[in-house]
Amino acid sequence: MSALRLGRGLIERVWLVAVAVAAWEIVTRRVGETYFPPPSTIVKALREQWFSGPASALFLSDKALDDFSASLAHLFVGWAAAGVAGVALGAAIGRSRVLHDLLDPVLQFLRAVPPPTLVPFFIMVFHIGATMQIVTIAFGVVWPVLLNTSDGVRGVDALQLETARVFGVGRFRRLFQVILPAAAPKIFAGLRVALSFALILMVISELVGSTEGIGSELIGAQRAFELPRMWAGIVMLGILGFLFNALFMLLERRLLRWHAGAKRLAG
Amino acid sequence: MLQITGLTHSYSDGHVAIDSLDLTVADGELLSIVGPSGCGKSTLLRCIAGLIRPTGGRITLNGAAVDGVPDDLAVVFQDYSRSLFPWLTVRDNVALPLRRRGKSRAERRAAAQEALESVGLPDAGRKYPWQLSGGMQQRVSIARALAYRPSLLLMDEPFGSVDAQTREDLEDLVLQVHRAEKMTILLVTHDIDESVYVGDRVVVLNRSPARVHADLPVTLSADRDQIETRGLPEFVRLRAEVGRLVRGGARIPGAVPAGAAGGILKSDIRHQKGVGPDTMADSESGGTRPTR
Numbered sequence: 001m002s003a004l005r006l007g008r009g010l011i012e013r014v015w016l017v018a019v020a021v022a023a024w025e026i027v028t029r030r031v032g033e034t035y036f037p038p039p040s041t042i043v044k045a046l047r048e049q050w051f052s053g054p055a056s057a058l059f060l061s062d063k064a065l066d067d068f069s070a071s072l073a074h075l076f077v078g079w080a081a082a083g084v085a086g087v088a089l090g091a092a093i094g095r096s097r098v099l100h101d102l103l104d105p106v107l108q109f110l111r112a113v114p115p116p117t118l119v120p121f122f123i124m125v126f127h128i129g130a131t132m133q134i135v136t137i138a139f140g141v142v143w144p145v146l147l148n149t150s151d152g153v154r155g156v157d158a159l160q161l162e163t164a165r166v167f168g169v170g171r172f173r174r175l176f177q178v179i180l181p182a183a184a185p186k187i188f189a190g191l192r193v194a195l196s197f198a199l200i201l202m203v204i205s206e207l208v209g210s211t212e213g214i215g216s217e218l219i220g221a222q223r224a225f226e227l228p229r230m231w232a233g234i235v236m237l238g239i240l241g242f243l244f245n246a247l248f249m250l251l252e253r254r255l256l257r258w259h260a261g262a263k264r265l266a267g
Numbered sequence: 268m269l270q271i272t273g274l275t276h277s278y279s280d281g282h283v284a285i286d287s288l289d290l291t292v293a294d295g296e297l298l299s300i301v302g303p304s305g306c307g308k309s310t311l312l313r314c315i316a317g318l319i320r321p322t323g324g325r326i327t328l329n330g331a332a333v334d335g336v337p338d339d340l341a342v343v344f345q346d347y348s349r350s351l352f353p354w355l356t357v358r359d360n361v362a363l364p365l366r367r368r369g370k371s372r373a374e375r376r377a378a379a380q381e382a383l384e385s386v387g388l389p390d391a392g393r394k395y396p397w398q399l400s401g402g403m404q405q406r407v408s409i410a411r412a413l414a415y416r417p418s419l420l421l422m423d424e425p426f427g428s429v430d431a432q433t434r435e436d437l438e439d440l441v442l443q444v445h446r447a448e449k450m451t452i453l454l455v456t457h458d459i460d461e462s463v464y465v466g467d468r469v470v471v472l473n474r475s476p477a478r479v480h481a482d483l484p485v486t487l488s489a490d491r492d493q494i495e496t497r498g499l500p501e502f503v504r505l506r507a508e509v510g511r512l513v514r515g516g517a518r519i520p521g522a523v524p525a526g527a528a529g530g531i532l533k534s535d536i537r538h539q540k541g542v543g544p545d546t547m548a549d550s551e552s553g554g555t556r557p558t559r
Binding site: 157159160162163165166167168169170173177178181182184258259261262 | 313316318336338340341342344346348349350352353354355363364366367395397398411415
């Protein structure tokens with residue numbers, strides 16, 4: 001019964017995607033335009049490119065392992081560094097009125113600078129390679145985390161802070177057991193935005209300044225005029241973005257179960 | 268012993284919440300503080316808890332001046348849904364303050380469990396506060412305060428947001444706890460019935476700025492029963508007297524009318540969730556008591 005319902009739910013969710021892909025296939029085949037290869041050709045390129053490996057490696061080819069591990073390592077190191085720095089700075093700014101007033105204009109300006117414009121500068125300072133890519137990602141995605149954290153920390157209920165004071169919860173534990181958990185829903189929202197920014201910045205940094213990774217593969221295919229390969233790269237990035245978001249949502253839902261529960265009750 | 272002399276507090280906007288208030292509470296006493304909404308009750312309680320530094324006067328607890336939150340003091344706030352941490356289980360909420368008492372993890376858990384049992388919630392430890400009813404959540408707040416083993420327990424309109432039946436149960440719980448633990452309890456309320464039913468002594472405050480308007484001993488036996496005690500002539504007499512005093516206190520010439528006062532009034536209203544003077548008049552005449 002529940003398997004049936006699950007199956008129906010799945011069909012309800014994906015039927016439009018299936019119809020769209022089928023329509024895409026038919027139209028591109030009819031038109032026969034080189035710039036728009038049919039999805040079946042893209043899937044074939046995708047498989048040749050990255051998924052021709054053995055089943056034991058989840059069909060990932062050696063090339064896939066090289067490309068993905070380089071790209072994803074940069075993405076996650078940059079994102080994690082931005083996460084730690086953003087939460088630490090955001091908490092400090094959120095807790096201190098003085099710090100907030102002092103730094104807010106600077107932060108608002110830095111946040112407004114589109115991160116890709118800094119890539120030429122970072123290439124100059126760090127040269128082409130991993131460091132420059134990680135710095136680009138970290139600098140670009142730190143802002144949503146920082147601003148959301150400072151916002152969340154400032155918005156902690158005064159009664160929760162009073163309760164912690166009355167019951168002698170010390171400064172350190174107050175931060176980690178009261179203030180940060182209370183701000184966690186906002187922090188997570190910032191981290192989620194940061195993750196999708198990080199994927200964008202990973203690709204941009206690879207397009208202009210890398211010899212490895214999915215982005216550099218994509219630009220290489222474009223230069224060689226191998227359009228199915230280029231499209232395969234685009235589709236692959238879409239899949240990755242989708243997967244990251246889904247995984248993060250799963251994690252968030254687990255860790256913030258209390259928030260959903262408390263909110264459902266209040267509403 | 269809690270000793271308050273000449274306590275004065277005015278907020279930065281010039282609003283005077285408390286004006287030279289004197290009050291002494293003996294060890295083991297259960298004192299009800301009753302007064303009209305927005306009369307400065309919450310400010311008084313926050314001064315005693317060391318959460319606000321009063322602008323004048325002196326508060327000493329067991330001989331030591333209150334400067335910052337005293338070590339052996341606990342508070343039960345009205346708004347349990349905000350004062351319990353929703354990301355911690357009930358047991359962790361109760362155990363959180365105990366680390367400071369230098370106990371091991373196992374001891375903290377045992378103490379939390381014991382406190383939960385004493386408020387009638389032996390099986391709630393693994394649940395989250397928001398999975399419990401309002402009355403049960405307020406029991407958890409009381410358990411948290413009990414596990415902390417304070418010498419002074421402050422209760423800030425603790426039953427203002429639960430239904431009438433739950434309220435009576437919780438009043439009896441406070442009486443039972445007071446008898447069992449022999450701690451000093453200061454219960455702030457705007458409910459006249461409750462102040463008489465629970466208290467050993469009732470202090471009536473003036474409308475803002477708060478001053479002690481009257482101080483009455485409750486001449487009822489320590490054993491109280493919701494139905495029987497409330498029917499006693501002595502209870503009826505006391506309730507009428509406190510009611511008259513509260514009304515009188517609310518109408519002193521030149522007093523700030525409700526709704527016109529500054530910051531403290533706003534915060535008082537927030538803590539009372541719309542339970543105002545009109546419901547108070549009801550409870551005075553012995554009618555329905557404020558529910559949520």
